Structure formats: structure tokens, C-alpha cells
Amino acid sequence: MQYLIDTSIWVDLYEDRTGYNGERLGDYAFKLFCLLKTNQDKIIITEFIIKELETNYSIEQIRGMMRPFEDILKKISSSERERREAREISAQRDIPKGDALHAIMARDYSAVLISRDKQFRQLEDIAEHKRPEELI
Numbered sequence: 175m176q177y178l179i180d181t182s183i184w185v186d187l188y189e190d191r192t193g194y195n196g197e198r199l200g201d202y203a204f205k206l207f208c209l210l211k212t213n214q215d216k217i218i219i220t221e222f223i224i225k226e227l228e229t230n231y232s233i234e235q236i237r238g239m240m241r242p243f244e245d246i247l248k249k250i251s252s253s254e255r256e257r258r259e260a261r262e263i264s265a266q267r268d269i270p271k272g273d274a275l276h277a278i279m280a281r282d283y284s285a286v287l288i289s290r291d292k293q294f295r296q297l298e299d300i301a302e303h304k305r306p307e308e309l310i
Contacts, residue, residue, distance in 0.1 A: 178218040178280040180289035181226040188239045206306035216248045218285050222272050252279060269293045277301040
């Protein structure tokens with residue numbers, strides 16, 4: 175299996191975040207990453223995820239958060255066709271382009287999108303999405 179893990183889940187893992195209701199988001203993320211590593215599933219990393227992470231973390235910090243999973247990471251880049259489709263969907267559905275792009279890339283790579291963002295409900299016709307706790 176392949177999973178495209180949204181930026182927010184990487185941040186949950188790295189910062190061991192807690193949700194508004196006291197949910198242990200960091201624990202859910204950690205358990206998910208451990209499960210994927212145990213199963214040798216692939217974690218898809220996009221250039222957009224890296225750019226989003228770079229707004230809050232140094233390259234060294236990003237490498238550090240990904241290093242334990244480097245044997246199962248699959249780095250991919252979006253195509254012009256995917257970016258064009260993301261722009262169109264973003265405009266039609268009034269959602270962020272990056273979210274549309276991730277849904278399209280998850281579809282194109284037959285990956286499950288892992289996120290907590292509510293916008294992905296508007297993209298369920300494009301790609302399946304789950305929260306970490308739904309998989310662990």
C-alpha cells in the first residue's frame with residue numbers, strides 16, 4: 175500500500191501535538207508511522223509537503239523527522255497536468271490548491287491520503303482519505 179501523508183500529520187508526529195479535545199494527535203501519528211514501517215508500506219512525499227514544512231522547520235529538522243522512515247519514503251513531483259487539474263478543482267470547489275493537488279496525486283499513485291483537514295471531504299470523489307486513528 176501507499177500513503178500520501180499530509181503536512182499536518184508530519185507536524186503532529188514531530189511536535190507530539192494534542193488536539194482541541196485532548197486527543198493525542200502525536201500518538202496517533204506515531205502509531206501510524208510505526209505501522210507503515212512495520213508493513214513496509216510506502217509513504218509518498220511531495221515537493222509541496224516539503225515546501226509547507228519549510229515554512230516552520232529547517233531542512234535539517236525536516237530530514238530528522240523523515241530519517242526514521244527513509245527506507246519506505248517515495249518522493250514524487252507533480253506533473254503539469256496534475257497542477258492544472260488542481261487549479262481547476264480549487265477554483266470550482268473553493269478549496270486550497272495544495273489540497274486539491276494532494277488528492278489528485280494520491281489518486282494518480284493509488285495512495286490513501288492521510289489527513290485531518292476537513293477540505294478533503296470535498297475531494298472524496300478524487301481520492302480516499304483517512305485520519306491516522308482510522309488505520310491503527
